Amino acid sequence: MSRSILKQRLITEYPTSTISDAYRSLRANIEFSIRGEALQTISVTSALPGEGKSTVTASVAVAYAQTSRRVLIIDADLRKPAQHELFGLSNRHGLSTALTKRSGLNDVIQRTNIDHLEVLTAGPLPSNPSELLESISMTELLETSKERFDIVFIDTPSIMTLSDALVVASKSDGVVLVMKAGKVKNEILLESKAALDYGQVKIIGAVLNNVNR
Template identity: 50%
Template structure:
């Protein structure tokens, strides 16, 4: 069993009754209701730039999905600056890149955690060609195989403006959630990230605004549906 560390606290697991944990449950509910006639099973979380809280958001979102009795797998597809192995205090010697490069089978890299219903797949060794790996047919086949085992697949990617990885993964997902730091991201950066995702016909479900009111924990996360600009 993998234990989470204090490098990125899982507040939804450590303090499930906190206002922030409740906000994550609201986010989960909003995602579920954003598609009434179809099931959203493969979800991606990204941000415009670095340091906006996307990895914290997707990890806690994975926990609240698992708490709702869904079998969840969380994939670290940030093949440039992976962090999930630090969060869950485990080795990153093998992971999703091991599968995509043919060096391991999928069951060998899926790890259970100390959180019921939650499994993780770390990034694995950082490859020289992350974009090509994520765009490969083997990536599509891996997601299809995971669908047979899990109810929800959550994928963490690099920021949408940094590299093309997020666009590549978004095209393979049922929906995308953008995380933005309201006190950090500039309007033009946010619109550019949105445009990049829409260019590959990604389905943007909505935006998580981080740090809207630093003095009020209840406003720490706020979710709203995607707006037209």
């Protein structure tokens, strides 16, 4: 599914469609997986680029917002961000400006056309993304977000191409691994899981994307 199509689908919302039902099921599965645990910040990543992690992040966040919970998406892909395109938002300011203290958090979080859902876009691409994501400022930003929102979804880069995903995942309460059917070999998935285990990241579950039904 292209980003332009997703943007239209998110804004117009097809509550009875198969796709919407799939994301409601994903929401229920996440709820079941974290039942009894205080998990508020959930990173969404993939082994390789192009597996649909940004689409999954946006869509499951919409599914949560439909339950009237306060939801925030943070685009922590400071190299190739997507959330501003998916929701049709400005990317002039965002996470990068918040982490470098050029903007306050309240100034960079943007409302969407979906009730209860707000987005912190990536902002201008910085020269030092890994350092910003690993900073104390990022830790503090996540803690502040947890105070303001019921659940926070973090869109991160893929695991096997950049260290950024592991840096952010280690600061999150848990991670969801997105896999595109027919794209990633088993050994790559095992390496991705091993990397998350090494970083002592709690794996909530995995999403098999682009399945031919």
